[in-house]
Amino acid sequence: xxxxxxxxxxxxxxxxxxxxxxxxxxxxxxxxxxxxxxxxxxxxxxxxxxxxxxxxxxxxxxxxxxxxxxxxxxxxxxxxxxxxxxxxxxxxxxxxxxxxxxxxxxxxxxxxxxxxxxxxxxxxxxxxxxxxxxxxxxxxxxxxxxxxxxxxxxxxxxxxxxxxxxxxxxxxxxxxxxxxxxxxxxxxxxxxxxxxxxxxxxxxxxxxxxxxxxxxxxxxxxxxxxxxxxxxxxxxxxxxxxxxxxxxxxxxxxxxxxxxxxxxxxxxxxxxxxxxxxxxxxxxxxxxxxxxxxxxxxxxxxxxxxxxxxxxxxxxxxxxxxxxxxxxxxxxxxxxxxxxxxxxxxxxxxxxxxxxxxxxxxxxxxxxxxxxxxxxxxxxxxxxxxxxxxxxxxxxxxxxxx
Numbered sequence: 001x002x003x004x005x006x007x008x009x010x011x012x013x014x015x016x017x018x019x020x021x022x023x024x025x026x027x028x029x030x031x032x033x034x035x036x037x038x039x040x041x042x043x044x045x046x047x048x049x050x051x052x053x054x055x056x057x058x059x060x061x062x063x064x065x066x067x068x069x070x071x072x073x074x075x076x077x078x079x080x081x082x083x084x085x086x087x088x089x090x091x092x093x094x095x096x097x098x099x100x101x102x103x104x105x106x107x108x109x110x111x112x113x114x115x116x117x118x119x120x121x122x123x124x125x126x127x128x129x130x131x132x133x134x135x136x137x138x139x140x141x142x143x144x145x146x147x148x149x150x151x152x153x154x155x156x157x158x159x160x161x162x163x164x165x166x167x168x169x170x171x172x173x174x175x176x177x178x179x180x181x182x183x184x185x186x187x188x189x190x191x192x193x194x195x196x197x198x199x200x201x202x203x204x205x206x207x208x209x210x211x212x213x214x215x216x217x218x219x220x221x222x223x224x225x226x227x228x229x230x231x232x233x234x235x236x237x238x239x240x241x242x243x244x245x246x247x248x249x250x251x252x253x254x255x256x257x258x259x260x261x262x263x264x265x266x267x268x269x270x271x272x273x274x275x276x277x278x279x280x281x282x283x284x285x286x287x288x289x290x291x292x293x294x295x296x297x298x299x300x301x302x303x304x305x306x307x308x309x310x311x312x313x314x315x316x317x318x319x320x321x322x323x324x325x326x327x328x329x330x331x332x333x334x335x336x337x338x339x340x341x342x343x344x345x346x347x348x349x350x351x352x353x354x355x356x357x358x359x360x361x362x363x364x365x366x367x368x369x370x371x372x373x374x375x376x377x378x379x380x381x382x383x384x385x386x387x388x389x390x391x392x393x394x395x396x397x398x399x400x401x402x
Contacts, residue, residue, distance in 0.1 A: 043070075043071045043072060043098065044071055045071060045072045045073065045074055046067050046070075046071045046072070046073045046074070047073075047074050047076060048064065048067070048073060048074065048075045048076065049076050049078065050075060050076065050077055050078065051077075051078045051080065052078070052080045052081060052082045052083070056088045056089075061089075061090055061091075061093055064093065064100065065092075065093055065094075068093075068094065068095040068098045068100055069095065069098070070098075071098055072098045072099045072100070072101075073098070073099075073100050073101070074100075074101045074103060075100070075101065075102050075103070076103060076104065076105065077102070077103065077104040077110035077133065078104070078110065079104065079105070079106070079109040079110060080109075080110065080111070081111045081113060082110065082111065082112050082113065082114075083113055083114055084112065084113065084114035084116055084119060085114060085116065086116065087116060087117070087118045087119065087120065087121050088112070088119065088120040088121070089120075089121050089123075090120075090121070090122045090123070090125055090128075091122075091123050091124055091125070092123075092124045092125070093122070093125045093128070094125045094126035094127045094128055094149075095126070095127060096126065096127060097127070098127070099127050099128070099129060100127065100128045100129070101128070101129045101130075101131055102128065102129070102130045102131065102133065103129070103130075103131035103132055103133070104131075104132045104133060105132070106132065107132045107134075107156050107158065108132065108133075108134040108158045109132070109134075110132070110133050110134065111134045111136060112133055112134065112135050112136070112143075113135075113136050113137030113138070113139070114137060114138070114139060115137075115138045115139070115140075116139060116140070117139070117140050117141040117142075118139065118141050118142045118143075118144075118145060119135055119139050119142070119143050119144060120135070120143070120144045120145075121142075121144070121145045121147070122144075122145065122146045122147065122149050122152060123145075123147045123148055123149065124147075124148050124149060125146075125149040125150075125152065126149060126150045126151055126152070127150075127151045127152075128149075128151075128152045128153070129152075129153045129154075129155065130144070130152070130153070130154045130155070130157060131155050131156055131157070132155075132156045132157060133157050133158075134157065134158040134159075134160065135157065135158065135159050135160075135162070135169065136158070136159075136160050136161050136162060137161070137162065138163075138164050139162060139164065139165060140164050140165065140166060141165065141166055141167050142165065142167050142168050142169070142170070142171050142200075143159050143162055143165065143168070143169045143170060144159075144169070144170045144171070145168075145170075145171040145172075145173065146170075146171065146172045146173070146177060146180055147171075147172075147173045147174050147177060148173075148174045148176045148177055149176075149177055149180070150176070150177070150178045150179055151178075151179050152179075152180050152181070153180075153181040153182075153183065154170065154180075154181070154182050154183070154185060155181075155183050155184050155185065156184050156185065157185045157186075158185065158186050159185065159186070159187045159188075159190065159198065160186065160187070160188045160189060160190075161188065161189045162189070162190050162191070163189065163190075163191070163192060164192055165190055165191050165192060165196050166191075166192055166193070166195055166196055167195060167196060167197070167200060168190075168196060168197045168198065168199070168200035168224075169187055169190045169191075169196075169197070169198045169199070170182060170198065170199050170200070171199075171200040171201075171202070172199070172200070172201045172202075172205045172208050173200075173201070173202050173203050173205060174202075174203045174204055174205065175203065175204030175205070175206070175228075175229075176204075177204075177205040177206070177208075178205070178206045178207050178402075179206075179207045179209075179399075180201075180205065180207070180208045180209070181209045181211065181395065182199055182208070182209065182210045182211070182213060183209070183210075183211040183212055183213065183395075184211070184212045184213065185213045185214075186213065186214045186216075187199075187213065187214065187215045187216070187218070187222075188214075188215075188216040188217060189216070189217050189246065190217070190218045190219065191218050191219025191220055191247075192219060193219050193220065193247075194219060194220045194250075194252070195219075195220055196218065196219045196220045197218060197220050197221055197222065197223065197224045198215055198218050198222050198223060199222070199223045199224070200224050200226070201223075201224060201225045201226065201230050201233065202224070202225075202226035202227075202228070202230060203226065203228045203230065204228045204229050204230055205225075205230045206230070206231055206232050207232050207233075207234075207398050207399075207402075208225065208230070208233050208234070209233070209234040209236070209394065209395065209397070210223055210233070210234065210235045210236070210238060211234065211235075211236045211237055211238070211391065211394050211395065212236070212237040212238065212391065213238045213239075214238070214239045214241075215238060215239065215240045215241065215254075216241045216242075216243070217241070217242060217243055217245070217246035218242075218246070218252060219246065219247055219250060219252070220252050221252050221253040221254065221255070221256035221258075221296075222240055222242075222252065222253075222254045222255065223235060223254065223255045223256070224255075224256045224257075224258065225255075225256070225257045225271055225274070226257075226258055226259070226260075226268075227257075227258065227259030227260070227268035227269055227270055227271065228259075228267070228268045228269065229269055229270075229271050229272075230257075230271045231271030231272050231273050231274075232271070232273045232274075232398040232401065233271065233273075233274045233275075234274075234275050234276075234388070234394055234397050234398070235255055235274070235275070235276040235277075235279060236275070236276075236277055236278055236279070236388055236391075236394035236397075237278045237279065237391065237394065238279045238280070239279070239280040239282070240254045240279060240280065240281050240282060241280075241282045241284075242254075242282070242283050242284060242287070243284045243286065243287070244283070244284035244285070244286030244287025244288070245284070245286055245287060246287075248288075249286065249287030249288055250287060250288055250291075251283050251284065251287050251288050251289065251291055251292055252291060253291055253293045253294075253295075253296045253298075254279075254281055254293070254294050254295070255276060255294060255295045255296075256295075256296050256298055257270060257271060257274070257295070257296070257297045257298070258296075258297075258298035258299070258300070259298070259299050259300070259301075259304070259309070260300045260301055260366075261299070261300065261301030261302045261303070261304055261309075261366065261368070262301050262302075262365075262366040263301075263302065263366075264302040264367075264368070265302060265303060265304055265305045266301055266302040266303055266304035266305075266307075266309070267304060268304060269304050269307060269338055270297060270337060270338055270339055272338065272339060272340055272343055273340075273343040273344075273398070274295075274343075274344055274345065274346075275345040275386075275387060275388060275394075275397055275398075276294075276295060276345065276346045276349070277345070277346070277347055277348040277349060277387040277388060278348050278349065278387075278388075279294075279349045279350070280349070280350045280352075281294045281349055281350065281351050281352065281354050282352040282353070283352060283353040283354060284353065285353060289355075292353060292354055292355040292356075293354070293355060293356050293359050293375075294349065294351065294354050294356070294357050294358070295346060295357065295358045295359070296358075296359045296360070296361050296375070297337070297339065297358075297359070297360050297361070297378075298360075298361045298362075298363070299337075299360075299361070299362050299363065300363045300364070300365045300366065301364075301365050301366040301368050302366065302367075302368045303368075306338075307336060307337065307338050308335075308336040308337075309336065309337060309362065310362060310364070310368065310369075310370045310371060310372075311332070311336050311337075311362060311371070311372060312371050312372060313371060313372040315332045315336065315372075316362070316372045316374065316376050318332055319332055319333070319360060319376045319377075319378055319381070320376030320377060322380075326341070326380060326381055329341070329378060329380065329381035330342075330381050333360075333378065333381060337360070341378075341381040341382050341383060342383050343383070344358065344382040344383060345382070345383050345384070345385075345386055345387055346358050346379070346382045346383070346384065347383075347384030347385070347387055348384070348387055356375075356377045356379065357377070357379040358377065358378050358379040358382050359375050359376060359377050359378060359379075360375065360376055360378050361374070361375040361376075362374065362375075
């Protein structure tokens, strides 16, 4: 029997109702393919209905956290536009086994927007599913950030028409952020310039998995795994499209693993393990044709301790030469860059107008003197075996490490 409880918050009244939900109900289809992932629980789920007039303050989330101690909780956003004047902030929210869902009933029917720096932020959270929401509008820094959190999934959401974003539509940051799954979402028309990305992983995030999404037109690299050992990333089954018509005709890198070392010695090192397969990489013949790269490891600034990211012209020639052996290329990658070619898994992708599959790019900057600057292909030095072959394998990739 469904039980209703009327609970008073500090500034708003919320209606909570409990009821058993179908735990085997499949999620929606995207691009004609249905992907089923059970988000199951043996407990009844508490339903919390919210509207555009709800105040998402600390009292609201404290009530949610209390409910999570007994049951999974679904916060259901009513259809409409949530024009925010402050960020929806979740801190220390979640339960190891009782999942929290932030969702609406139809894809994109709850629109999160606002002329603020960030629309929604999670920090020190766990076991949360963000489902079907749409993030859009004049936000200036990020649509959504996930920081120092574990086991967070973003599914069937929309991140569209965010032209003022400086950093990212979605950010996953810091070393304690782990198993962040971004699956079956749509991203389009994001960013004000080259600093903006659709998915921005940074500062040590691990197991950031980007699966079965659709990406169209970004001002900066579409998916970024920034250094400080952001590693064990998965990019599987996505469609990347750069039309060459966004902003001034940019065609940015699709997947980038950069480090930016503005101190001497540098304090950022490359992540070492990535699996990238079954993606469609599509560049237009319109717009800038000079940066049509599927995957780039990029360095700016000074060498970090124990590494020589500022490689010599001779080493660059060896990396880029078709006559160099795989062993010779991997030796330079390992000793200078800290990259293991056997752990960079790349293959089975479909390319349209892509200039190179996997590359290393070196720049000076920040006062560092670079003996060589440029970009070379290292595609023959990575590994095309051991790749995930199904959606389920991609979801579970690297899970045996923990």
